[in-house]
Amino acid sequence: MTPVRVLAVASEVYPIVKTGGLADVAGALPVALKGHGVEMRTLMPGYPDVMRLLAGADEIRRWPDYFGGPGRLLAGSHDGLDLFVLDVPHLYARPGNPYVTAEGVDWPDNGVRFAALSRIAADIGHGLVAAFVPDVVHAHDWQAGLAPAYLHYDGGARPGTVMTIHNMAYQGKFDRTLAGAIGLPQHASFDVHGLEYFGGISFLKAGLQLADRITTVSPTYAHEIQSDEGGMGLGGLLRERAGVLSGILNGIDTEVWNPQTDPHIAYRFGAKELSFRSANKAALQQRLGLDPRPDALLLGVISRLSWQKGLDLLLESMPTILGNGMQLALLGSGDAELQDRYQGTARGHPGRIAAVIGYDEALAHLIQAGSDALIVPSRFEPCGLTQLCALRYGAVPIVSRVGGLADTVNETTGFTFGPVTSANLSAALGRASFTFHDKSAWRQLQLAGLATDVSWRNRAGEYATLYRNLVASRGRNA
């Protein structure tokens, strides 16, 4: 079978640059697709970390003026990933987070920065790199949303296009005058079937309107975003395009997340050695200054701190946590007010509540291995990855019944609650506390979690089928 060639376009790719789950997916999918006859290369911006890790990459093209300054397209590989890197220093050579300044404000030229990424994706789609002419261009989130738009407005033969939504809340909204500056037809910015979005333009909307296929990262979220509330302004468009919209669950990299080989945890374990988890629990308690109590139900949280994640509700459930003798280990960063409130709560309850503000991959692994339960109380959750890691590590998930959480956790593997309120979260915590004291019932939950397939194997196959069907329906580069 001829392999399908896919150009993936993403603004972050694990293990090179990561701010959230998008990077995990963009980094794991190409590797998982190798066994499914799909040859994927990933295009990403040349941030400083990327340039450092790909120092030996080959220059394929250079331009004296690419969106206002010199630019180059490089090809190279890192950790099993085949990459194209768009090296445009005046757009990407900035330290820190890829999207925001040190003060946490969006870079004012984000529209141009990510339009440039999509423009080059479209050009690779048209055959800019003879050695890799893609059959499909697969755009991830708003930062890549203009790739299908450029391919559409360029006219002529083009590869098939797929737009994947990892989070409906980030839509890449800009003033409509930007359209001309980034080389898109001005009329497209007034066209409700083009870029136009509530008087401005939206990169995500453009991708959703103009891609051949739309996917999101769970079947339930695919359904939820067709409502006015879940669609966050794009529900009507998605209802119209329901015929080309599907949900494919995320997996996790089961090599990176393997409790039998994990270098970040205190004591490695498999399904037959669940009791060894207690050594990780003790290590976690010690590391975070929690009381060394094996009998206390230790709750873990690993999350961006944003409205989406519902962690304000967990603060409201604090009386239930404290009243039932539970402990909490939270690792997260984001919203300044939530950071302060968690740090304040931790100061008020030493030995019981610990809050580590920051991003710490090694600690995330220890929390999965050492906490008894992992809480994900999201208001909406396209898929969610931490509950998948928890299933694999024997941390029983306690999740709200939304999006991908509803598709991946059920009463045989964890605790679910809905609607998403702190009262319902408290009730779920109460049920977990009750079950925790029945050792055999708790072990059943853990074992059912460990037996759940959270790998990419089958899910990558669904993407492969999608690409193949798309190519079959429109021909290669039609």
Ligand SMILES: Nc1ncnc2c1ncn2[C@@H]1O[C@H](COP(=O)(O)OP(=O)(O)O[C@H]2O[C@H](CO)[C@@H](O)[C@H](O)[C@H]2O)[C@@H](O)[C@H]1O
């Ligand atoms: N402080 C911290 N320290 C260390 N690691 C941390 C951390 N905070 C978060 N992480 C890690 O970052 C990743 C977060 O992924 P999620 O899927 O849970 O959420 P996110 O909202 O970023 O992703 C969006 O995209 C993904 C991918 O499609 C969807 O699953 C999800 O629903 C959607 O909101 C996980 O690997 C987690 O371990």
